[in-house]
Amino acid sequence: MSPRVVFPNKILPYLLLAPQLAITLVFFYWPASQALYQSVLREDAFGLKTTFVGLANFKKVLSQPSYIASVQTTVIFSVATAFIAIVLALLLAVMADKIIKGRGFYRTLMIWPYAVAPAIAGLLWLFMFNPTMGTFAYMLRAAGYPWDPLLNGPQAMSLVIAAAAWKQISYNFLFFVAGLQAIPKTLIEAAAIDGAGETKRFWTIIFPLLAPTTFFLLVINTTYAFFDTFGIIHAVTGGGPGKWTETLVYKVYNDGFVNLNFGDSAAQSVILMVIVIALTAFQFRYVEKKVHYG
Amino acid sequence: MKTLGFAAGIAASFTILSSSAAFAVTEISWWHAMTGANNEVVETLSKEFNESQSDYKVSPVFKGTYPETLNAGIAAFRAGQAPHIMQVFDVGTGVMMGAEGAVKPVAEVISMGGAEFDKSKYLPGIVAYYSKPDGTMLSFPYNSSSPILYYNKDLFEKAGLDADNPPKTWPEVFEAAKKIKSSGAGSCGLTSTWLTWIGLENFAAWNNLQYGTQENGLASTDVELTYNSEPFVRHFQNFADLAKDDTFRYGGRTSEAKQLFLSGECAIMTESSGGLGDVLKSGMNYGLGQLPYYDDLEGAPQNTIPGGASLWVFGGKSDEEYKAVAAFFNFLSQTDIQQRLHEVSGYLPVTLEAYEATKASGFYEKNPGREIPIQQMMGKEPTPNSKGVRLVNLPQVRDIQNEEFEKMLAGDQSAKEALDKSVERGNAAIQEAIGN
Numbered sequence: 119m120s121p122r123v124v125f126p127n128k129i130l131p132y133l134l135l136a137p138q139l140a141i142t143l144v145f146f147y148w149p150a151s152q153a154l155y156q157s158v159l160r161e162d163a164f165g166l167k168t169t170f171v172g173l174a175n176f177k178k179v180l181s182q183p184s185y186i187a188s189v190q191t192t193v194i195f196s197v198a199t200a201f202i203a204i205v206l207a208l209l210l211a212v213m214a215d216k217i218i219k220g221r222g223f224y225r226t227l228m229i230w231p232y233a234v235a236p237a238i239a240g241l242l243w244l245f246m247f248n249p250t251m252g253t254f255a256y257m258l259r260a261a262g263y264p265w266d267p268l269l270n271g272p273q274a275m276s277l278v279i280a281a282a283a284w285k286q287i288s289y290n291f292l293f294f295v296a297g298l299q300a301i302p303k304t305l306i307e308a309a310a311i312d313g314a315g316e317t318k319r320f321w322t323i324i325f326p327l328l329a330p331t332t333f334f335l336l337v338i339n340t341t342y343a344f345f346d347t348f349g350i351i352h353a354v355t356g357g358g359p360g361k362w363t364e365t366l367v368y369k370v371y372n373d374g375f376v377n378l379n380f381g382d383s384a385a386q387s388v389i390l391m392v393i394v395i396a397l398t399a400f401q402f403r404y405v406e407k408k409v410h411y412g
Numbered sequence: 413m414k415t416l417g418f419a420a421g422i423a424a425s426f427t428i429l430s431s432s433a434a435f436a437v438t439e440i441s442w443w444h445a446m447t448g449a450n451n452e453v454v455e456t457l458s459k460e461f462n463e464s465q466s467d468y469k470v471s472p473v474f475k476g477t478y479p480e481t482l483n484a485g486i487a488a489f490r491a492g493q494a495p496h497i498m499q500v501f502d503v504g505t506g507v508m509m510g511a512e513g514a515v516k517p518v519a520e521v522i523s524m525g526g527a528e529f530d531k532s533k534y535l536p537g538i539v540a541y542y543s544k545p546d547g548t549m550l551s552f553p554y555n556s557s558s559p560i561l562y563y564n565k566d567l568f569e570k571a572g573l574d575a576d577n578p579p580k581t582w583p584e585v586f587e588a589a590k591k592i593k594s595s596g597a598g599s600c601g602l603t604s605t606w607l608t609w610i611g612l613e614n615f616a617a618w619n620n621l622q623y624g625t626q627e628n629g630l631a632s633t634d635v636e637l638t639y640n641s642e643p644f645v646r647h648f649q650n651f652a653d654l655a656k657d658d659t660f661r662y663g664g665r666t667s668e669a670k671q672l673f674l675s676g677e678c679a680i681m682t683e684s685s686g687g688l689g690d691v692l693k694s695g696m697n698y699g700l701g702q703l704p705y706y707d708d709l710e711g712a713p714q715n716t717i718p719g720g721a722s723l724w725v726f727g728g729k730s731d732e733e734y735k736a737v738a739a740f741f742n743f744l745s746q747t748d749i750q751q752r753l754h755e756v757s758g759y760l761p762v763t764l765e766a767y768e769a770t771k772a773s774g775f776y777e778k779n780p781g782r783e784i785p786i787q788q789m790m791g792k793e794p795t796p797n798s799k800g801v802r803l804v805n806l807p808q809v810r811d812i813q814n815e816e817f818e819k820m821l822a823g824d825q826s827a828k829e830a831l832d833k834s835v836e837r838g839n840a841a842i843q844e845a846i847g848n
Contacts, residue, residue: 164511165490250663250671268662269822358665359818375483377808378507379845 150391156384163378175385184361185369185386192365195279196343202283203339204332207290212320214291215298225295232288236346240353243281267355271362274355278363281354282347290335297331298324337401344394366390438736439469440496445481445721446474449689450555450757457753461743468736470497478721479807482507485726489514494726496737499554501721502609503810505542506629506802508724509550516727516734518542518741519549524731525738533745533763537789538718541800545631551722552741555759557686558716558785559610561585561701564598567679568699571597578680578701585680585704586650586659592679593659600661602654603669603678607662607817608810609719610682610703612639615647617798618703618788620711629802633846637809637838640831643709648820648827655821662821665814684719685785688758700781702788716788717800720759760786805845809838 125131160171179185214224231239246254249266258265267274301324309319348367351357357364357372364372367390374383446454451474458470475481478501485498500508508515522529531539531549538553561578568575571592579585589601604610616623616639623639626632654660661678663669673681674694682703691698705712725737743749750766753759755775761767767786770776776783792798803809813834820830 162510163486163507164514166511166513250668250675268664269818271822356665358815359822360815372811376479376811377805377841378483378486379808 153384153387153391156380157388158381159384160381163380171381175381176389179382179385179389184364187361188364188366188369191275191361191363192344192367195275195282195347195363195365196340198279199282199286199343199347200336200339202279203286203290204335206283207287207335208294208328208332210287211291211294211298212324214295225291228291229288231285232292234285236285236349237353239281239285240350243277243284243350244354247277267359269359271359274359274362278347278351278354281350282343285350286339286342290339293331293335294328297328301327333401337398340397340401341394344390366393436467437469438467438732439471440733440736440740442470442472442497442499442723442740443475443481443485443495444472444499445476445478445501446499446555453753453757457744457749460749461740464743465739468739470736470740478504485724489726494728496726496729496733497740498724498726499721500551500724502541502719503806505551505722506633506804506806509544509802510633510804514727515550516725516729517544517548517550518552518723518725521725521734522738522741524734525742526735527738527742533765535760535762535764535767535786535790537715537794538760538762540630540794541718541802542722551724552744553718553762554721554723554744555686555753555757556718556720556722556762557684557759558718558789559606559614559682559703560685560781560784560788561703562673562681562683562687562691563699563701564673564676564679565697565699567592567598567676571595571679575699578699580702580704581707582647582650582704583706586654589654589659589680593657598677598679599658600672600678601659602680603661603663603672604682605663605667605669605684605687607665608813610684611648611651611817612644612813613801614703614716614719615644617715617717617794617800618713619643619705619709620714620795620797621709622797623801624803627796627799630799633804635803635842637835637842640828640835643706644831645828647706648817648831652820652823652827652830656823662818665810685758685760686720688782700784702784711795713788713791714798715790715792715794716785717798718760718789758782760789803842803845805841808841808845812837812841 157175158170158172159168160175161168210228214221214228217224234242244252246252247265247267249255249259249268255265264270265273267277305323305327306319309323314322344365345367347365348371351363351365351368352371355363357368366386370383370386370390373379373386442454442458444451444454454472458472462469473495475484478499481498482500482504485495485500488494494514519529519531529549531547534549534553535556538556539549542551542553543549563578565575568588571588572595573588573591579588585602592598592601613623615621616628621639621641621643622628624635624637626635629635651660655662661669661672663672667683667687669678669681670683670687670690672678673683674690674696676696702713703716723741725734729737745763747763747765747769750761750763751769751773754761754766754770761770771783816825816830816834816837819825820827825833
């Protein structure tokens with residue numbers, strides 16, 4: 119247990135918290151309450167006619183086959199993105215930890231992609247792999263591979279997963295590097311003296327000790343895949359082809375801001391909010407039990 | 413997108429600041445979606461208008477793409493901060509018409525400016541599209557376009573085709589496309605931008621086929637889509653078959669396919685006349701032709717329907733502000749302004765006088781093919797099938813159509829299935845949108 123910090127002043131702690139609270143209130147609670155309110159209304163685009171419909175929007179959304187399909191898409195997308203981003207970041211972090219010369223240089227390079235905004239990252243991948251203008255798309259086709267994410271759903275899905283995971287690897291890498299540094303060298307050396315090979319050392323010492331970090335990243339990556347990947351999907355596929363890459367958050371945008379159906383869209387974002395709260399709670403309650411905090 | 417919104421926000425707040433500084437001048441805001449060369453036209457026009465008189469001032473604000481501009485306008489209206497003038501693309505017309513309390517008919521605005529509004533001065537096809545069923549013109553046609561055929565003359569010659577006579581009918585186009593592919597002249601024969609606007613909406617009008625009931629939505633909002641009849645199925649099955657060996661190549665839902673044409677991969681393309689600027693810029697050896705049709709269909713070719721965008725005026729402003737808007741619209745209607753707009757942008761002139769003046773200037777002789785989009789639209793008196801397509805949720809319906817087309821072109825379903833499904837889903841969406 120860490121020693122308790124005691125503030126002599128009674129008001130100061132609240133004052134220090136105030137800016138963060140204000141931001142949370144304005145950018146989270148206020149829009150969230152607006153979404154809740156909007157989700158029980160049916161309105162035309164301009165807000166000229168408003169009727170209270172209770173839970174009808176929720177009923178309608180949940181009975182749409184396209185919504186169920188979007189849930190499946192989101193699960194595939196999120197699991198794949200989080201898995202790839204975490205595994206690759208861990209691999210890279212362990213590798214980077216072994217480098218003696220130029221360690222800082224490698225690390226800096228690894229962290230770079232994180233500074234790229236999602237929409238820009240999306241455009242980057244689009245420029246590489248778009249069938250009409252992409253360099254790699256051209257090379258793939260020249261090599262005889264029928265690359266066409268504009269019409270081929272699985273290819274489009276792989277493309278957005280790759281872009282989304284690529285962007286998140288840096289973030290995960292940073293945490294894994296920090297996590298690796300926190301592992302006492304004595305433990306690893308002791309194991310080495312006892313004759314444990316590199317693989318054995320990784321799975322029995324490093325990996326368990328990194329579990330809290332991995333768990334934290336799992337939560338963060340899932341939330342990222344759910345919400346922050348909108349820019350990437352919007353830039354790369356726009357939800358297409360068909361509805362192949364229409365994740366829940368993209369559907370919220372599409373129904374609200376393209377189809378101007380605000381009631382449905384708000385109901386969907388409320389459902390999304392519930393899903394993410396439930397998911398996070400579940401992760402903390404069950405997965406965390408298996409995590410050993412050092 | 414965020415930065416754009418931010419920049420626009422700053423621009424908007426400057427607008428507000430500067431308007432409070434100047435008392436005598438009535439300032440009006442104009443939200444638009446024009447980029448590149450077309451954005452320069454917007455800036456120039458506003459500047460010229462502001463310099464031509466001292467009572468009014470127009471401030472153009474760029475708001476992003478067409479859908480983004482529409483959404484920004486709607487959000488601003490809901491917040492009580494609507495601009496005076498907003499540019500809305502053709503697809504958003506139904507959305508705006510559905511918002512009766514939110515917009516002020518342009519005909520009314522112009523007559524508030526003192527000048528008598530004379531509808532007969534404007535191109536009939538365009539006016540009909542932007543008018544209510546009772547004939548009241550609701551929005552001011554700013555940039556109108558019409559889909560035409562573009563072809564690559566070099567590739568035509570390479571394939572042994574007649575580079576001076578582009579194919580006229582769809583069967584001829586398909587033959588030419590196959591020949592280009594099989595001769596190896598181009599890696600694909602044919603492509604098209606906007607499969608919804610060109611392949612469905614204009615295809616229906618041009619071949620005099622019904623797209624939906626109620627004159628395709630111009631007579632009433634309660635429309636039932638009917639575009640799954642035989643000619644449509646045949647047309648799209650042709651595309652689906654040609655897509656199998658890349659004779660037809662899909663570029664995307666909007667104008668992405670233009671790139672396939674500009675890069676010399678595809679030899680033939682159907683695209684908006686508004687896309688001419690980029691083709692000119694590329695310096696390629698291109699030719700223009702009429703939009704193809706099926707010669708066995710009765711009445712084909714009929715006439716095409718306008719695309720592009722028009723200017724809408726929001727309600728709830730002061731009389732003085734409406735006078736300013738009226739003055740600006742009168743300025744835009746001037747013959748020399750319209751003529752210049754037409755010649756530099758590839759968009760159509762909106763008044764008959766401007767069209768005549770362009771003809772008299774010898775512009776069409778010097779620039780062959782540039783008259784095609786106007787002739788297509790004006791050639792025949794429109795029928796109930798060819799006045800236009802108007803749905804309260806056309807953006808949504810187009811999305812549905814695109815999704816089904818993509819599945820069809822990927823080989824997952826036939827043209828018949830794609831059209832049947834999109835009609836069924838589209839009809840359900842329309843019923844929901846009109847509140848049934």
